Amino acid sequence: MPFAAGTSVDWRHSARCRDEDPETLFVQGAQQRDAREVCTACPVRTECLAHALDNRIRFGVWGGMTERERRALLKRRPDVISWAALLESARRAAAASPAANPDAPARPRRPARPAEPAAEARPAGRAERRHAG
Ligand code: SF4
Secondary structure (H helix, E strand, C coil): CCCCCCCCCHHHHHCCCCCCCHHHHCCCCCHHHHHHHHHCCCCCHHHHHHHHHHCCCCCCCECCECHHHHHHHHHHCCCCCCHHHHHHHHHHHHHHCCCCCCCCCCCCCCCCCCCCCCHHHCCCCHHHHHCCC
């Protein structure tokens, strides 16, 4: 986990990479894709990524994203003022979804469409009328 000196973030205590050599997250190019594997099951991935994005940290792997991925994301979303707020809100929304919480009460379903009438009960179509004689 790459931390700048003087950073006062308590999420770092739960970082999965806490005991890793910091240099493993500051590799170059394609090696970054391998380096980000350590982030996959990290419990503070969201906080880490938000920290890097909000502070425009240019180097290293943060929150499972490479330098290039973060740069592209920042370019796509110049409107985001606080990545911490945005990512936290997305996490809450995901946690509140029924898929994430199977014990949540089910939302009312839309009424089923009425069944199609049987073929013989349907009024004759144009083709059927034409051949009816
Ligand atoms: S997301 Fe990755 S870089 Fe960030 S703290 Fe977790 S393991 Fe470290």
